[in-house]
Amino acid sequence: MKDPAARSEEAVKSEPDTEQHYDAFISYSHSWDNAVAAAFQSELQSMARPWYRWRTLRIFRDVTNLSASPGLWPDIERALAQARWLIVMASPQAARSVWVRKEIQWWLEHRSADKILIAWTDGRLAWDEELGTFDWESTDALPEKELSGAFGHQPRWVDLRWLHAPEQVDRADPRMVECVADFAAPIRGMSKEELIGEHVRQRRRTMRWVRGTVAALTVLLLAAVTGGVTALVQRGAAVHRELQASSRQLVASAQEVEDTQPGLAKQLLVEAYRLDPSGQAMGALLGSAAIPRVIATGGVPVGAAFSPHRDLLAAAVGRGVTLYDSTDSRVLARLTAPRGVAPGLAFSPDDRLLAVGDRAGDLRLYDVTSAARPTLLVSANTGGSSVRCLAFTPDSRSLVVGLDDALAEVFDVSQPRTPRRIAVFAQSAQSVDGLSISPDGRLLAMGGERDSVGLWDLSEPRRPAIVARLTGSPDALAFSPDGHLLAVGGQDDAVRLWDVTDPAHARQDASISGQPLSVCSLAFSHDGATLAVGSSGGDIQLWSASDPLHPAPGARLTGHTSPIAQLAFSRDDRTLASASTDGTPSAPDGGDNGSVRLWNVDGPSLSSAQTALASVASSVPAFSRTGDILATGFPTTLWDTSGQRPRSLTTLGMFGQGGQAVSFSPDGGTIATGSPVVMWDVRDPAHPHDLTPGNQVSAYAASVVFNPAGSLLAVGGTSVQLWDVRDRHRPTRLATLKDATSRGQDVAFRRDGRILATRDHAGAVQLWDVGSAAEPVLRASFKPARSMVTALAFSSDGRTLITGSTGGTVATWDVREVDHPRQLAAPTGHVGEVGGIAYDPRAPLAASGGADGSMLLWDMSDPTHPAVLAKLAAGDSYVAASLAFSPNGAELAAAGASKVQIWDIRTADILQRLCAQSPVISPDQWRQYLPQMAYDPPCAR
Numbered sequence: 001m002k003d004p005a006a007r008s009e010e011a012v013k014s015e016p017d018t019e020q021h022y023d024a025f026i027s028y029s030h031s032w033d034n035a036v037a038a039a040f041q042s043e044l045q046s047m048a049r050p051w052y053r054w055r056t057l058r059i060f061r062d063v064t065n066l067s068a069s070p071g072l073w074p075d076i077e078r079a080l081a082q083a084r085w086l087i088v089m090a091s092p093q094a095a096r097s098v099w100v101r102k103e104i105q106w107w108l109e110h111r112s113a114d115k116i117l118i119a120w121t122d123g124r125l126a127w128d129e130e131l132g133t134f135d136w137e138s139t140d141a142l143p144e145k146e147l148s149g150a151f152g153h154q155p156r157w158v159d160l161r162w163l164h165a166p167e168q169v170d171r172a173d174p175r176m177v178e179c180v181a182d183f184a185a186p187i188r189g190m191s192k193e194e195l196i197g198e199h200v201r202q203r204r205r206t207m208r209w210v211r212g213t214v215a216a217l218t219v220l221l222l223a224a225v226t227g228g229v230t231a232l233v234q235r236g237a238a239v240h241r242e243l244q245a246s247s248r249q250l251v252a253s254a255q256e257v258e259d260t261q262p263g264l265a266k267q268l269l270v271e272a273y274r275l276d277p278s279g280q281a282m283g284a285l286l287g288s289a290a291i292p293r294v295i296a297t298g299g300v301p302v303g304a305a306f307s308p309h310r311d312l313l314a315a316a317v318g319r320g321v322t323l324y325d326s327t328d329s330r331v332l333a334r335l336t337a338p339r340g341v342a343p344g345l346a347f348s349p350d351d352r353l354l355a356v357g358d359r360a361g362d363l364r365l366y367d368v369t370s371a372a373r374p375t376l377l378v379s380a381n382t383g384g385s386s387v388r389c390l391a392f393t394p395d396s397r398s399l400v401v402g403l404d405d406a407l408a409e410v411f412d413v414s415q416p417r418t419p420r421r422i423a424v425f426a427q428s429a430q431s432v433d434g435l436s437i438s439p440d441g442r443l444l445a446m447g448g449e450r451d452s453v454g455l456w457d458l459s460e461p462r463r464p465a466i467v468a469r470l471t472g473s474p475d476a477l478a479f480s481p482d483g484h485l486l487a488v489g490g491q492d493d494a495v496r497l498w499d500v501t502d503p504a505h506a507r508q509d510a511s512i513s514g515q516p517l518s519v520c521s522l523a524f525s526h527d528g529a530t531l532a533v534g535s536s537g538g539d540i541q542l543w544s545a546s547d548p549l550h551p552a553p554g555a556r557l558t559g560h561t562s563p564i565a566q567l568a569f570s571r572d573d574r575t576l577a578s579a580s581t582d583g584t585p586s587a588p589d590g591g592d593n594g595s596v597r598l599w600n601v602d603g604p605s606l607s608s609a610q611t612a613l614a615s616v617a618s619s620v621p622a623f624s625r626t627g628d629i630l631a632t633g634f635p636t637t638l639w640d641t642s643g644q645r646p647r648s649l650t651t652l653g654m655f656g657q658g659g660q661a662v663s664f665s666p667d668g669g670t671i672a673t674g675s676p677v678v679m680w681d682v683r684d685p686a687h688p689h690d691l692t693p694g695n696q697v698s699a700y701a702a703s704v705v706f707n708p709a710g711s712l713l714a715v716g717g718t719s720v721q722l723w724d725v726r727d728r729h730r731p732t733r734l735a736t737l738k739d740a741t742s743r744g745q746d747v748a749f750r751r752d753g754r755i756l757a758t759r760d761h762a763g764a765v766q767l768w769d770v771g772s773a774a775e776p777v778l779r780a781s782f783k784p785a786r787s788m789v790t791a792l793a794f795s796s797d798g799r800t801l802i803t804g805s806t807g808g809t810v811a812t813w814d815v816r817e818v819d820h821p822r823q824l825a826a827p828t829g830h831v832g833e834v835g836g837i838a839y840d841p842r843a844p845l846a847a848s849g850g851a852d853g854s855m856l857l858w859d860m861s862d863p864t865h866p867a868v869l870a871k872l873a874a875g876d877s878y879v880a881a882s883l884a885f886s887p888n889g890a891e892l893a894a895a896g897a898s899k900v901q902i903w904d905i906r907t908a909d910i911l912q913r914l915c916a917q918s919p920v921i922s923p924d925q926w927r928q929y930l931p932q933m934a935y936d937p938p939c940a941r
Contacts, residue, residue, distance in 0.1 A: 024083055024084065024085040024086070024087050024117070024183075024187055025079055025080050025083035025085070025086050025087070025103070026087045026089060027086060027087065027088045027089065027094070027099075027100045027103045027104065073102070076099070076103065077106060080103060080106055080107065080110075081110070084115065084187070085115050085116075085117060085186065085187055086103070086104070086107045086111070086115060086116050086117070087116075087117045087118075087119060087183060088100070088104065088116060088117070088118050088119065088142070089119045089121050090118050090119060090120050090121060090122075090123065090125060090141040090142050090157065091121045091122035091123050091141050092122060092123040092140045092141055092842065092843055093122070093277070094121075094141070094142075094143075095123070095140060095141055095142050095143045095144075096143075096907070096908065098908075100143070101143045101145070101146050104116075104143065104146045104147065105146050108146065108150055113150045113151050113152075113155075116150075116155065117156075117157075117158075117182075117183055117186065118142070118155055118156070118157035118158070119157070119158055119160050119183070120141060120157050120158065120159045120160060120161060121141075121160050121161060121163070122141065122161060123139075123140045123141030124138055124139055124140050124141060124796070124797070125139050125141050125142065125157060126138040126139050127154045129154070132151075132152075132153070133148060133149050133151070134147065134148070136148065140842045140843075140889075156182070158179050158182045158183065160179060163179075240276075243275045243276045244275075244276045244278060246272075246275050246276075246930065246932075246933075247272040247273070247275040247276035247278060247280070247281050248272075248276075248278075248280055248281075249929075250268045250269070250271055250272035250275070250929060250930075251268075251269065251272045251280055251281055251284045253268055253929055254266075254268040254269045254272065254284065255284075258291045259558045259559040260559055262291050262292050262293070262294050262559065262597075262918070263294055263917070263918035263919055264918070264921065264925060265291055266288065266291060266914040266915075266917060266918040267914075267915075267918050267919075267920070267921040267925075267937070267938065267939060268921075268929060269281070269284050269285055269288055269914060270911055270914050270915060270938040270939060271921070271930070271938045272284065273285055273907070273911065274938050277907075279859040279867055279869045280869070282859075282869055282870075282907065283857060283868070283869030283870030284870065285907060285910045285911070285914075286608070286857060286869065286870045286872060286903065286905055286910070287608045287870045287871070287872055288608070288910065288914060289600050289607070289608040289609065289610060289903075290600055290606045290607060290608040292557070292559065292597040292598060292599045292600070293329055293597065293598040293917050294595050294596075294597055294598075294917075294918075295315065295324060295329050295595060295596040295597075295598070296595055297315055297317040297318075297322070297579075297594050297595055297596055302316050302317070302345075302565050302566075302579070303315070303316040303344070303345035303565060303566045303579060304316070304345070304565075304566050304567075304568050304577045304578070304579040304596050305345050305346055305347055305566070305568050306326065306347070306568045306569065306570045306571060306575075306577060307347050307351055307368075307371075307571070308347055308349055308351050308571060309351040309571060310351060310371070310571070311325055311326045311327045311570070311571075311645075312324070312325065312326060312332070312368070312371050313325075313326040313568075313570075313577060313596075313598075314345060314347065314354060315577075315579065315596050316344075316345045316356065316579075317594070319336060319337050320334055320335055320336045320337050321334075321335040321337065321345065321354070321356055322334050322335075323335070323368070323371050323374065325371075326570060326575060326577075326598065327644060327645075328916065329598070329917065332371045332372045333371060333372055333373065333374050335354075335356065335364075335366060335374060335376075337356065337358050337364070344356065344357030344363075344387040344388060344389050344390040344401065344402075345357070345390065345566075346390040346391060346392055346399075347368070347392075348392045348396040348413075349392055349394050349395070349396050350396040351368075352367060352368070352369055352396070352416075353365055353366065353367065353368065353377075353392075353396070353413065353416055354366040354368045354374065355390045355392070355399055355413075356390075357382075357386075357387025357388075357389075357390055357401065358386070358387060359386040359387075360381075360386070361381055361382045361385055361386060361387060361403065362379055362380065362381055362382070362387075363379070363380050363381075363382055363387065363390075363399075363401060363411070363419070364376060364378070364379045364380075365377045365378050365380075365413065365416045365419065367416070377416045377417045378416065378417055378418070378419060380411075380419055382401055382403060382409055382421075385403055385404040385405045386403070386404040387401055387402070387403060387404075388402045388403060388404055388433065389401075389402040389433075389434060389435040390402070390435070391435040391436060391437045391444075392413075392437070393437055393441045393458070393461065394437070394439060394440065394441045395441060396413075397412065397413065397414045398410055398411065398412060398413065398422075398461045399411045399413045399419070400435055400437065400444060400458075402433075402434070402435045402446065407424060407425075407426055408424070408425055408426070408435075408446060408464075409421055409423065409424050410422050410423035410424075410461045410462070410464065412461075422461060422462045423461060423462050423463065423464055425456075425464050433447040433474055433475050434446070434447035434474060434475065434476055434477040435447075435477065436477040436478050436479050436486070437458065437479070438479045438483040438500075439479065439481055439482065439483045440483050441458060441459070442457070442458060442459050442483075443455055443456065443457065443458060443467070443479070443483070443500060443503055444456040444457075444458040444464065445477045445479065445486050445488075446477075447474025447475065447476075447477055447488075447490075451471060451474075452469045452470060452471055452474065453469065453470045453474040453477065453486075453488050454466055454468075454469055455467045455468040455469070455470065455486075455500065455503050455506065457503070467503045467504055468503055468504055468505075468506055470486070470488060470496075470498055470506055470508075471496075474488060474490055475489060475490035475491060475518065475519060475520055476488070476489040476490065476519050476520055476521050476522040476534075477489075477522065478522040478523055478524050478531075479500075479524070480524050480528045480545070480548075481524060481525075481526055481527065481528040482528055483500075484499060484500065484501050484548075485497050485498065485499060485500070485509070485545075485548055486498045486500045486506075487522050487524070487531060489519030489520075489522050489533060490518060490519055491518040491519075492518070493513065493518055493519065494511050494512060494513045494519070495511070495512040495513075495519055495522065495531070495533055496508050496510075496511050496512075497509045497510045497511070497512070497545075497548050497551070499548075509548050509549055510548060510549055510550070510551055512531075512533070512543060512551050518535065518536045519533055519534070519535060519536075520534055520535065520536050520563045520564055520565070521533075521534035521564045521565065521566050521567045521578075522534070522567065523567035523568055523569055523576070524545070524569075525569045525573040525603075526569060526571065526572075526573050527573055528545060528546075529544065529545060529546045529603055529604075530542055530543065530544065530545060530554070530569075530573070530601070530603050530604045531543045531545045531551065532567045532569070532576055532578075534563070534564025534566075534567050534578060535563070535564065536563040536564075537563075538558070538559070538560030538561045538562055538563065538564065538580055538582070539556060539557070539558055539560070540556070540557040540558075540560070540564060540567070540576075540578055540599075541553065541554075541556050541557075542554035542555045542556070542557070542576075542601065542603075542604040542605070543604055544603065544604040552604070553604075554603070554604025554605050555601075555604060555605050555606045557576075557578070557599055557606070559597065560578060560580040560582055560595075560597065561580075561582050562580050562581040562582050562594070563580065563581070564578050564579070564580050565579040565580060565581070566578075566579045567579075572612075573601070573603075574600065574601065574602070574607075574611075574612060575598050575599065575600065575601070576598070576599040576601050577596055577597070577598055577599075578596065578597045578599065579594070579595075579596045580594055580595065580596075580597075581594040582594050582595050602899075602901065607901065608872045608903065609872070609894075609901035609902055609903050610902060610903060610904045611641075611645070611646055611901070611902040612899045612900065612901050612902070613630075613632065613633070613637075613639060613646055613899060613900040613901075613902070614633075614898070614899055615632055615633035615634075615895060615896075615898065615899050615900045619632065619633070619634060619636075619660065619661045619662070619702075619744075619882065619895060620661045620662075620663075620703060620704075620744060620745055620882035620884060620895065621882060621883070621884040621893035621894070621895050621900055622661075622662050622663050622664050622671070622884065623664065623884055623885075623886040623887060623891075623893070624664050624668040624682075624685075624887075625664065625666065625667060625668030625887055626668060626887070626888065627641070627886030627887055627888040627890055627891060628640060628641060628642040629641070629649070629664075629668075629682070629685050630646070630893060630900075630902075631652075631662050631664065631671060632893070632895060632900045633895075633900070634660055635651050635652060635653065635660075636651065636652040636660060636662050636671075636673070637649075637650070637651050637652075638650050638651075638652070638682065638685050638686075638688070640685070641891070641902065646902075649685050649686045650685065650686055650687070650688060652671070652673075652680060652688060653690075660673050660674060660697065660700065660701055661673065661701045661702055661703050661704045661744075662701075662704055663704040663705055663706055663713075664682075664706075665706050665710045666706055666708060666709070666710040667710060668682075668683075669681065669682065669683045670682065670691070670710075670728055671688070672704055672706070672713055672725065672731075673697065673701055673704055674695075674697030674699065674700075674701045674704075674715070675697065675699040675701060675715050675717065675721060675733075676692075676695045676696070676697065676731070676733075677692070677695065677713060677715065677723050677725065677731035677733075678690070678692050678695050678696075678697055679691040679692045679725065679728045679729070679731065681728075691728045691729050692728075692729060692730075692731065695731075699717055699718070700717050700718075701715050701716070701717055702716050702717050702742045702743050702744050703715070703716035703717075703742040703744060703745065703746065703747040704716075705747050705748060705749060706725075706749075707749045707753040707756075707770075708749060708751060708752070708753045709753055710725075711724070711725065711726045712724065712725065712734075712753070712770065712773050713725045713731070714747050714749070714756055714758075716740070716741070716742025716746070716747045716758070717741075717742060718741060719736050719737070719740060719741060720736070720737045720740035720741065720742055720747060720758050721733055721734075721735070721736050721737070722734045722735045722736075722737070722756075722770065722773050722774075722776065724773065734773045734774045735773065735774055735775070735776055737756075737758055737766070737768060737776060738778070739760045739761055739766075740758040740759065740760055740766055741758075741759060741760065741761050742758065742759065743790075744791065744835070744836065744882050745791045745792070745793070745835075745836045745837055745838070745882040745883065746758065746759040746789065746790065746791055746792050747759075748792055748793050748794050749794070750794050750798040750815075751794065751796065751797065751798035752798060753770075754769060754770065754771045755767055755768065755769060755770070755779070755798075755815075755818055756768045756770045756776070757792050757794065757801060759789050759790075759792065760781065762783070762788065763783055763787070763788020763789050763790070763805075763806070764781050764782060764783035764788075764789065765780075765781065765782055765783060765789050765792060765801070765803060765813075765821075766778060766780075766781050767779045767780040767781070767815065767818050767821065769818070779818045779819050780818060780819055780820070780821050782813070782821055782823075784803065784805050784807070784809060784811050784823070784826055786807065787805040787806045787807035787809065788805060788806045789803045789804070789805055790804050790805055790806055790833055790834050790835065791803065791804040791834055791835065791836050791837040791848075791882075792804070792837055793837045793838055793839045793846070794815075794839065795839055795844070795846075795860065795863070796839060796840070796841050796842070796844075798815075799814065799815065799816050799863075800812050800813065800814060800815065800824070800860070800863045801813040801815045801821070802837055802839060802846050802858075802860070803837065804830075804833075804834025804835070804836070804837045804848055804850075805833075805834060806833050806834075807828070808828050808829065808830035808831055808832055808833065808834060808850060808852075809826045809827065809828050809829070809834075810826075810827060810828075810829050810830075810834060810837070810846070810848050810856070810858060810866060811823060811824075811825065811826035812824040812825050812826075812860070812863040812864070812866055814863070824863050824864045825863065825864055825865060825866055827866055827868075829848060829850070829854075829856045829858070829868055830848065830850030830851070830852050830854060830856070831850065831851075831852040831854075832850060832851035832852050833850065833851040834848050834849070834850050834851075835849045835850060835851060835882070836848065836849040836882040836883040836894070836895075837883065838882075838883035838884050838885050838892070839860070839885070840885045840889050840892075840905075841885060841887055841889055842888065842889030843889055844859065844860040844861040845857060845858065845859065845860060845869075845885075845889075845905075846858040846860050846866070847883050847885070847892055847894075848883070849882075849883055849894055849896075854871055854872075855871070855872040855894060856868050856870070856871055856872070857869040857870045857872065872903060882894075882895050883895075885905075889905070889906075890904070890905065890906045890909075891903065891904060891905060892905050914939075915938070915939035918939070920937045920939050920940055921937050921938070921939075923935050
């Protein structure tokens, strides 16, 4: 019995040749300019077509791998079924395209791999003769999952990377004829020589016929043909320019509305990338995590609180409380409050209880151990009017309730099903406007009196006693996590920081002013380094509170249009939640339709990074071969980064003052560090094994780099040494490079492993031939004008060296001729020194971090004109920091002074995230921003 592929192949061959059948199907995704593709198709069609019959070639251009009309795939499948050959336009973009991969998968299921032709238009291709398949470590132009092991022998591919412009598609160019013939010959079933000979003969025959035709008719005919081809090319170029212009306009529009309409901004960015995946659109996507997430609450949000130990957010809105998964804003549960929720809302410190107050003075306690199935434990009346605020004591045994009639009550909730009122005390004011309990449970700060705050001794909850009264408008209160500071804000547009170490003699340490309108909410981050201040005008100001005597302003978060009802930091301080009515009268009941915003922050700054890891000392981040394990910090910690939240696996017992750089071997099974070299077996990363127990690090390692073969190690510090590490148990020092030094990311092997780049004491680049590692030879030494090199990295193809300097430039150097390196460009991207440089192994993308705190992504597709794609919001100083791309090109890590930040740079993941975080663009919005195009929302499900 024949296999389905063979039967399908025979069936196609036996079908009559009609116009609806195709010689070839071209699987194409962003590989070329539209005009180039159209011109190449025309030339291929001309040579591949039999002279006695007309046939067509079909081009499918994958505009985006995110969405398409429901009827698109059946059309593609029908065209594939009618084709005899599949031409894959190989490029990194095509390898990532869902459509191209789906087409290849269909072809291999229904046809033969022998009927696949490969056009290499961009990226890298490499065949491994020993394994009989592509070298997937070096190949990024084809999809590994679909084509791994698909070919029984090395397939033929045609290198078209030189073809960039329509004018290069010249049928008089022998190189063009050769390349087209490589495709047309198998399609025609002829040898390449026969095809070219026939092509030439037919051209001569045509020319003889033309010479015998009336001259005027010949001129008209040639003019018509030339005009048709030219019109096709020009039309394609015009379409591409129009798409580019629309994409750029959408990026600019997204930046204009990202504060006021974050959801719309995200939709515009997705469509901008869909129209033209240019550097500008790509850069905007990578920085999009700094745009806040918006949770449309459908009512007036009066409070928001984060769970102390989980990714759980509670939002009090109108007549109920909604529990959300704060990682993806997914609704987990809804709790109803028939008489309306009051501003009171609090999780217990042990994360078991949620306390909710309402406008009628009722107190509800919920068991939220299971966030998806919360249980109402009790509903008790406080005996007063509306609940204004709630606060648990640190031991979770007591709950203080502030009421609208100036009373405060203390409940014993150690038995939450039967809470007991154990104390009632009064403020001499109309209401209790704010509550905050110190982290040790000793002090209660309560606002409500005009221009003063009461400090109460709560060490005995049954008998609260007034300790002191502090001046200040008391609309918002917050203790710092260490309990030493109390922040007080109110209608006087200022926040006062009180030192309450000695409550009876509290003193004002500092006053923060500059809020445009009165302060109505305050929140300290859990590390105490950041204070968030919400105003009645809707703005949020972040302050650095690391030095409470001199608070420094950070980012101002804008977009809310009404008072900030409540602020809350997530357990890792990476997310700030803000609740506001936003003044949008569109709720079903005619009331305000407010929202809760989730801001991605890093200290007092916005951040576009997805993750941050605490790191005691800055050193080069090191990814494993698969990118799932990250080694960083001092002592070196191994993190599992494969999940949604990084997980610490183990800490390696390494020593070295100020930090210790490490490196994974190319196979990912070994970690090396220090001098003498210490090696660890980390094939089981949770249980590493010391391979060199006799070695003890005595010298600081600023950089540790394996050569691509994993046999040689360069260790840099006050000097740069070469070590033979083929025997992982007995590393052997081979040589010390003369005058070479390292302070971090300034040692790099070229892809072939023969050339090593280092930096000397004067800040010049050194290129060493380490073919004989025991006797390295200095081949060249060079440096930028008027500055010193501080960081360097080779491009993935080894042809270009990228350097950062003290002057803030990011220079590119042509190092194909090692003895004669040539500077290609030196754009200034940073103000001050460049601390780190990294190059993406899978794409022409580089990253640089500067002393100015900026993180830049560079388009290196043309090394003579590097272009900044994006300035990523980082929120840290990168004076001595280092950068690293994961080997699979999925993540970028940056080690700063106190943390390591990680960016997700997978375009498909970013697009999916933006679509999940925003409602589909409406027809009216589409007409406003894309009036020339039919409504086709990019995130339609």
